[in-house]
Amino acid sequence: MVSMVQNQDVQQKDLDHAVVVAVTSRALFESETEEDDGPAYRGGVAFPLLQALQRVNEHLLEKDPTESLLFDVVLMTTDRQQQQQSSGFMSSTRHHGLEVSRFCFSSEEDFVESLLKNNIHVFVTTDENEAFQANQKGVLSLLLDENSASCPSEQLRVLFCENSIIRPGSGPTSSSREAAQTFSSQLGKMRQKLETSHSPLCFTLVTLHGGKDRCCGALKALRSVGVSVDEAYCLAGAPRSPILSLLRPHFLLSDGCSGSED
Known part of the structure; x- marks a missing residue:
């Protein structure tokens, strides 16, 4: 079972031209911990990556407000327990000002199918098995580790x-x-x-x-x-x-x- 929810807080990208990046919720947020200043999850190892993607989009739109070649971010959740925290992920992206266009909720068995169905260009995860499965089906997959948390957010x-x-x-x-x-x-x-x-x-x-x-x-x-x-x-x-x-x-x-x- 796969469901996709659009984020009404951000302007949707032109999917015919956008570069679609899917990031797992486990990589983006530490769902067991909340920020000290509000009911939002703390950023995980993929947090600097999303900020950097956003900086690129901002610069492209400054050059040309009609630009359609932009990064489009999909937040993917495959863990059943985390799927019960869907409202928490949505409010956390809003709290941190992250431009996540869509939220995808999928079973572990169907997540590769959902990547293919939604024309994902690159899949970002912290799970080596997920990366392997996606790569086997032709979806470019990149594995993050704890060192990713120290990457710059401005470039x-x-x-x-x-x-x-x-x-x-x-x-x-x-x-x-x-x-x-x-x-x-x-x-x-x-x-x-x-x-x-x-x-x-x-x-x-x-x-x-x-x-x-x-x-x-x-x-x-x-x-x-x-x-x-x-x-x-x-x-x-x-x-x-x-x-x-x-x-x-x-x-x-x-x-x-x-x-x-x-």
Whole structure:
């Protein structure tokens, strides 16, 4: 059983052009704890991400009030107990000023179907099993952890690891990699509409192995899908944890780049 409720407090996005991001309620709120200054749940690890998405939308609309290429956020709840707290999630988004367009209530068995039905471009969760299930069905899924809570809220940071880049002519790709390519292209179009300096949307490339030629190849692959990066780092086999701690990306697009050492 799946139900979708529109948030009447925010203006609905044009779904033909918006980039739809679904975030689980467990990632966005700590539903067992309330704010000290009111009956609202405290922000969880995805809280800075939603604030950063909102900053991008604000800047795009400042440039063009008719802009339709915007982030559209769906809050998804699959936990039966949390679904009984639906009014709490709705009032909490209002309390924190978060622009969540819709609230989706789904069973654990049907959540992937609801992602596909609602044309979700990227699914954000703290549950590794949920991320795996969604990726298996072709929905780009990103896993957040406790480090995500320290990400900046004023700038959306996207990190591309070399393994995530789909090179032209590289042969068949899985549906999840095709979804990553589509998402990257959409982000690139957004970036082109924003100012070049002090942008609320920042792209970084990290190559894990090889030298400058490998890095240049990765840059060209990104440009082929409309993405021009702000910074590029060639680790040449060096540990990856220090650079990830420094960059603190919200979205880490990768087939294997993580905070762990090789």
